[in-house]
Amino acid sequence: MTADATRARQRLFVHDPITAGCEIELAPEQSHYLEHVMRLKPGTPVKVFNGRDGEWLGTISELRKKKGRITAGTQLREQGTEAGPTLVFAPIKKQRLDFLIEKAVELGVGKLQPVITQHGITDKVRRDRLQAQVIEAAEQCERLTVPEIAEPVRLLDWVANGAEDHHLLFCDETGSGSPIGEVLSQLLAKGAGSVIDNINVVNHALVIGPEGGFSADELERIRKQPFATPVSLGPRILRAETAAIAALTVFQDRIGDWSHRPVARD
Amino acid sequence: MTADATRARQRLFVHDPITAGCEIELAPEQSHYLEHVMRLKPGTPVKVFNGRDGEWLGTISELRKKKGRITAGTQLREQGTEAGPTLVFAPIKKQRLDFLIEKAVELGVGKLQPVITQHGITDKVRRDRLQAQVIEAAEQCERLTVPEIAEPVRLLDWVANGAEDHHLLFCDETGSGSPIGEVLSQLLAKGAGSVIDNINVVNHALVIGPEGGFSADELERIRKQPFATPVSLGPRILRAETAAIAALTVFQDRIGDWSHRPVARD
Numbered sequence: 001m002t003a004d005a006t007r008a009r010q011r012l013f014v015h016d017p018i019t020a021g022c023e024i025e026l027a028p029e030q031s032h033y034l035e036h037v038m039r040l041k042p043g044t045p046v047k048v049f050n051g052r053d054g055e056w057l058g059t060i061s062e063l064r065k066k067k068g069r070i071t072a073g074t075q076l077r078e079q080g081t082e083a084g085p086t087l088v089f090a091p092i093k094k095q096r097l098d099f100l101i102e103k104a105v106e107l108g109v110g111k112l113q114p115v116i117t118q119h120g121i122t123d124k125v126r127r128d129r130l131q132a133q134v135i136e137a138a139e140q141c142e143r144l145t146v147p148e149i150a151e152p153v154r155l156l157d158w159v160a161n162g163a164e165d166h167h168l169l170f171c172d173e174t175g176s177g178s179p180i181g182e183v184l185s186q187l188l189a190k191g192a193g194s195v196i197d198n199i200n201v202v203n204h205a206l207v208i209g210p211e212g213g214f215s216a217d218e219l220e221r222i223r224k225q226p227f228a229t230p231v232s233l234g235p236r237i238l239r240a241e242t243a244a245i246a247a248l249t250v251f252q253d254r255i256g257d258w259s260h261r262p263v264a265r266d
Numbered sequence: 267m268t269a270d271a272t273r274a275r276q277r278l279f280v281h282d283p284i285t286a287g288c289e290i291e292l293a294p295e296q297s298h299y300l301e302h303v304m305r306l307k308p309g310t311p312v313k314v315f316n317g318r319d320g321e322w323l324g325t326i327s328e329l330r331k332k333k334g335r336i337t338a339g340t341q342l343r344e345q346g347t348e349a350g351p352t353l354v355f356a357p358i359k360k361q362r363l364d365f366l367i368e369k370a371v372e373l374g375v376g377k378l379q380p381v382i383t384q385h386g387i388t389d390k391v392r393r394d395r396l397q398a399q400v401i402e403a404a405e406q407c408e409r410l411t412v413p414e415i416a417e418p419v420r421l422l423d424w425v426a427n428g429a430e431d432h433h434l435l436f437c438d439e440t441g442s443g444s445p446i447g448e449v450l451s452q453l454l455a456k457g458a459g460s461v462i463d464n465i466n467v468v469n470h471a472l473v474i475g476p477e478g479g480f481s482a483d484e485l486e487r488i489r490k491q492p493f494a495t496p497v498s499l500g501p502r503i504l505r506a507e508t509a510a511i512a513a514l515t516v517f518q519d520r521i522g523d524w525s526h527r528p529v530a531r532d
Contacts, residue, residue, distance in 0.1 A: 099365060106508050108500070141502040181519040234374070234524040236407040242372050245508075249515040253447040258500035 005057050005076055008045040010038060011139045013146055014070070018053040023061065024070040031068030034060065046070060051145045054079040082145045083202045084110030085251055086166060088158070090120040090210035092240050100241040101130055105137035105147060107248040108257055110202050114152040119212030125152045155207075155214075159222055166205035168228040169251075171243050173213050176223075177230030180247060184254035201256055206247045211240050271323050271342060274311040276304060277405045279412055280336070284319040289327065290336040297334030300326065312336060317411045320345040348411045349468045350376030351517055352432055354424070356386040356476035358506050366507040367396055370413075371403035373514040374523055376468050377414045381421040385478030391418045421473075425488055432471035434494040435517075437509050439479050442489075443496030446513060450520035467522055472513045477506050 016024045026034070034040045042060050048070055049055045055077040058070040087109045091097060104112060112130070116123040130149050138146045158164070169180065177183070207222070214222070222228050233246055252258040282290045292300070300306045308326050314336055315321045321343040324336040353375045357363060370378060378396070382389040396415050404412045424430070435446065443449070473488070480488070488494050499512055518524040 095361075102505075103508050103511070106502055106504050107512065108502060141504065143502060179519070179524050181524065232524075234518055234522075236372055236374060236409060238372050238407065239368075242369050242511075245369070245511055246373065246515040249512040250519045252500055253445070253516045253519070256500075258445050258447065258498075 004045040004073075005047070008047045008057060010034065010040070010044075011047040011049070011055075011142070012070070013135045013139055014048050014050050016050065018048060018050055018056050018072050020072060020074065022072045024048060024058065024072060026068035026070065028066040031063060031066050034068060035063050035066075045073075047076065048072065049144050052079060055144060077144065079144055082108070082143065082257075083200070084108040084147070084256065085201050085248070086111040086113055086164075086205040087244060087248060088113045088115055088155075088168075088205050088207040089244055090115055090117045090155070090208070090240065091122050091125050091152075092211060093121065096239070096241045097130075098133060100244050101133045102137045103241075103245045104248060105134055105143065106141045107245065108143070108252055109147050109248060111148045111150060113150045113158070113205070115155040115158055115207075116152055117155045117210050118215035118218055120210040121212075123152065127151075155218060156221055159225060159228075163205060163225070163227060165203070166227070167203055168205050168207050168222065168225065169231050169247070170207035170214075170222050170228055171209065171233055171247055172219065172230035173209065173233075173237070173243075174219070175232050177232045180231035180233055180250050181254055183229055183231050184251060188255045201251075204251070206244070206251060208240055208244045208247065270311040270339075271313070274313045274323060276300065276306070276310075277313040277315070277321075277408070278336070279401045279405055280314050280316050282316065284314060284316055284322050284338050286338060286340065288338050290314060290324065290338060292334035292336065294332040297329060297332050300334060301329050301332075311339075313342065314338065315410050318345060321410060343410065345410055348374070348409065348523075349466070350374040350413070350522065351467050351514070352377040352379055352430075352471040353510060353514060354379045354381055354421075354434075354471050354473040355510055356381055356383040356421070356474070356506065357388050357391050357418075358477060359387065362505070362507045363396075364399060366510050367399045368403045369507075369511045370514060371400055371409065372407040373511065374409070374518055375413050375514060377416060379416045379424070379471070380418040381424055381473075382418055383421045383476050384481035384484055386476035387478075389418065393417075421484060422487055425491060425494075429471060429491075429493060431469070432493070433469055434471050434473050434488065434491065435497050435513070436473035436480075436488050436494055437475065437499055437513055438485065438496040439475065439499075439503070439509075440485070441498050443498045446497035446499060446516050447520055449495055449497050450517060454521045467517075470517070472510070472517060474506055474510045474513065 014024050042063050044060045048058045056072045056075050058072045061071040062069040087104050114125045280290050308329050310326045314324050322338045322341050324338045327337040328335040353370050380391045
C-alpha cells in the first residue's frame with residue numbers, strides 16, 4: 001500500500017460514480033463529521049467507495065461549512081462480487097438491534113429483511129436509522145457494498161409469497177432441526193439436484209425468530225414449505241441477536257466467503 | 267416438563283449445595299430482585315443451579331426485606347459436562363465488552379482470560395462487574411455452569427509461561443492464518459499424534475487482539491510458539507467483540523458442543 005493509502009484512516013460511502021480525477025460531493029453530515037469530529041483539513045487522503053466502482057484513494061479538496069468535496073485519485077480495489085445471504089429477523093430492543101445490524105454487516109450479510117412475527121415485541125422499524133448504521137458498519141469493516149434493508153413484511157406473508165425464491169434455513173429453537181453446520185455442509189456436498197439448485201449464497205435466507213420465539217402457527221406453516229430447512233444452534237438458549245450473529249458466522253464459515261483471505265493489511 | 271417447571275420463569279445461580287428438600291439462602295440482591303423487580307411471592311416456582319448439582323425446581327419459601335429462601339424440590343437436569351474453550355481477550359470499551367461477555371457465555375465459553383496487550387485501550391478490568399454479567403448470562407441461557415473469569419495478565423507473560431498448556435488459535439488479522447473452520451476441522455481429523463494430543467475442548471484457547479490489533483512484537487512472539495496456530499476470520503475487518511463471538515461460534519460448530527440438541531422446550 002502507498003503511504004497515502006496507509007494514512008487514509010477515513011473510509012466513506014458515497015453515492016456518485018467514481019472515476020480517476022472526478023470530484024465527489026459529500027453529504028452535509030459527512031462534511032460535518034470530517035471537519036468537526038475528525039478535524040481533518042483539505043489535502044487529507046481518504047478512501048471512498050459507492051458499491052459499484054470499487055474502492056478509491058481520494059483527497060479532501062474542499063471542506064468548510066458542511067460542504068465538502070473529495071477528488072478521486074487511484075483505484076485501490078476493484079469491485080468484484082460480495083454476495084451474502086439474506087438475514088430475516090424480527091425487530092428487537094434498540095441496543096440489541098443496533099448490535100445485530102452492525103455485526104450482520106461485518107459478517108457479510110447480503111440483505112436485511114425485517115419481519116413482523118406473532119410474538120415479536122414491536123412491528124416498528126426505523127429504516128432510515130438502520131440505513132445509517134449499515135453504512136457506518138460497511139465503511140468500518142472495509143466492505144465494498146452496503147447491504148439493502150428491505151421493507152418490513154409479516155413473516156407469514158413473506159413465506160406464503162415464496163420467500164422471494166430463497167431457501168430458508170430457519171433457526172428453530174424447539175430443537176427440531178439438525179445442527180446448522182451439518183445442514184450447510186450437506187447442502188454444499190449435494191450441490192445441484194436437490195430443492196437447492198445451486199450453492200449461490202444469495203439464494204439462502206437465515207430466519208431468526210423474536211425473543212419470544214416463533215408462534216406454533218408460524219412454525220407449522222414454515223415447516224410445511226419445501227424450501228425451508230429447520231436448523232439448531234447448539235444446546236443453549238441464544239438471545240435473538242446472538243442467534244443471528246452465530247447463524248451468519250457458521251454460514252460464512254461453511255459455505256460463504258470465509259475461505260477468502262482478508263485484503264492486504266499491515 | 268411439569269406445569270410447575272414450565273411456570274418457573276426465573277432461573278437463579280446459587281452457591282449452596284442443592285439436594286432434595288434443602289433450604290437455599292438467597293443473596294440480598296437476588297431477594298430484592300425477586301421481590302421488587304419481578305414482584306414474586308412465596309410459593310412461586312423457580313429453577314436453581316450451582317454449577318455442581320445440576321438444575322432443580324424449587325419454590326420460594328421466604329421473601330421479604332432482602333431476605334429470601336428457596337426450598338429445593340425435584341432435580342430437572344443432571345450436571346453432566348459442560349466443557350468449553352478459553353477465550354483470551356483484551357478489554358475493550360464498556361458497552362462492547364458487556365456484549366462480548368454475554369455472548370461468550372451464551373456460546374459456551376469455558377473460561378474468560380483478560381489480557382493486557384501493547385495496543386489495548388485499557389488495562390483495567392472490573393472483575394466483580396464481569397462476574398455479575400457472567401452469572402446473569404448463564405442464568406438466562408440455561409447453562410449449568412458459570413465460566414471462570416481469570417485475573418488479567420500481560421499477553422506476552424501468559425504466552426511465555428506456556429499459556430497454561432492451551433493450544434492457541436490466535437485470530438491474526440494480518441491474514442497469515444488459514445480460515446478458522448478449516449484449521450479446526452483438520453485438528454478434529456488429526457486427533458492424537460500432533461501438537462494437539464486430543465480434541466479436549468478445554469485445551470484450546472481462542473486469542474483475540476484489541477481494536478488496534480496485536481503489536482508486531484506480540485505477533486512475532488506468539489507465532490514462534492509451537493502451541494499456537496494463526497487463523498483468519500474471513501475477508502472483512504471485524505471489531506474485537508465480533509471476532510470473539512465469531513471465533514467461539516465456529517469453534518462450537520466445528521469441534522464443540524453444537525452437535526448436541528437443545529434441552530427439551532415447548
